[in-house]
Amino acid sequence: LPEPQMNIYETDAMVAMYIEFHYGREYFGVPNFPVACVKSALEAxxxxxxxxxxxIGCATGRSAFELAKLFDHVDALDFSARLIQAPTHLQQRGIQRYVVQDEGEIVSFRExxxxxxxxxxxxxxxLFAQADACNLxxxxxxxxxxxxxxxxxxxxxxxxxxxxxKDRINPGGLLVLTSPYTWLPEFTEREKWLGGFKARTGENYTTLEGIRDSLAPQFERVGEPKDIPFVLRETSRKFQHTLAQMTVWKKKDV
Known part of the structure; x- marks a missing residue:
């Protein structure tokens, strides 16, 4: 199988940023992203x-904990072993300490x-575990x-x-996807993008269309796509503000 060309999450600074993203403070009035996603998904x-x-792709695990409020069992998987360590420590020890960058070499300690x-x-x-989403x-x-x-x-x-x-979901089950659709060749080779390019007809072919075509005919979309904002804190004065599109897809009954 081809190896991913890079995994930018394998640094302490990046892990800490994702712990803050999942469990830390809210910024600029934007609600916690994993919580907002699960809340919206559970409506369906x-x-x-x-x-x-x-x-799948649980990162530091906040959405898995939210799902566990409703489901009897949750498998929480991520490609990065170091990201998985954070929710595992929280699960087993009850606490997780981390450091966030403020300015240059100045940091803040959080728990x-x-x-x-x-x-x-x-x-x-x-159950938290390391796994390759493309080779489960x-x-x-x-x-x-x-x-x-x-x-x-x-x-x-x-x-x-x-x-x-598709084959891992029960009939009547749901597939919930969120993404800002920021396709980059260092993560995904151009020919494997789901969308974000012009089709042979010359028309724009969006990722939403690519998802729809990839899931057809077994799945149908539930409701309309929904934009969910999120903020990633990099330093005390630098933040990423992004919109992810959420879509919910239901597997048809046999």
Whole structure:
């Protein structure tokens, strides 16, 4: 299998930034992104089965904890072992300390406690593990919901991911995708982009269209796409403000 060309999350600074992103303060009035995503996704789950969920590309794990409030079991997977360590420590030890950059060599020390989020009663429902989203083990299957948050435009083969994830979802189950669709050749070779280019007809071919075509005919979209904003803190004065598009897809009953 081809190896991803780079994994920019494998640095302490990047891990700390994602811990802050998932569990830290809110900036500029923008709600916590993982919490907002799960809240929006669960609106589509009402009345459906809630046995197993998969959080693929879970990073530092906030969305997995949120899913565990509703589902009996959550598999939370990420390609980066160091990102996975943070929620594992929080799950096992109840606390996680980290450092955020303020200015140059000046930093701030922060600590999060699992009880501050109310996760102490659901933490044991989650299994955190390292995995390649494009090459998952066969045991990852039979899900009522799969959440792939800001993942598809960072995969080396997103078409393969979508083709294979379809068979891991139960009939009537949901696939929830979020992404700002920032396709970059250092993550995904140009010919493997889901969209963001001109088709042979000369018409623009969007990622949303690519997702739709990749999931057809087994899946149908639930509701309209929804933009969910998020803010990544880099330093005390530098932030990334981004809009991710969320789409929910339901697997048709056999």
């Amino acid at each position: 789950v009402k009345g459906g089965r809630k046995n197993k969920a998969l959080d 999060i406690n699992i009880e501050d989020f109310g996760y102490q009663d659901v933490k044991d429902k989650i 083990l066969s045991k990852y299957k039979d899900y009522d919901l799969v959440f792939a948050g800001n993942l598809i435009d960072r995969l080396y083969d997103p078409k393969k991911f979508l083709a294979e994830i």
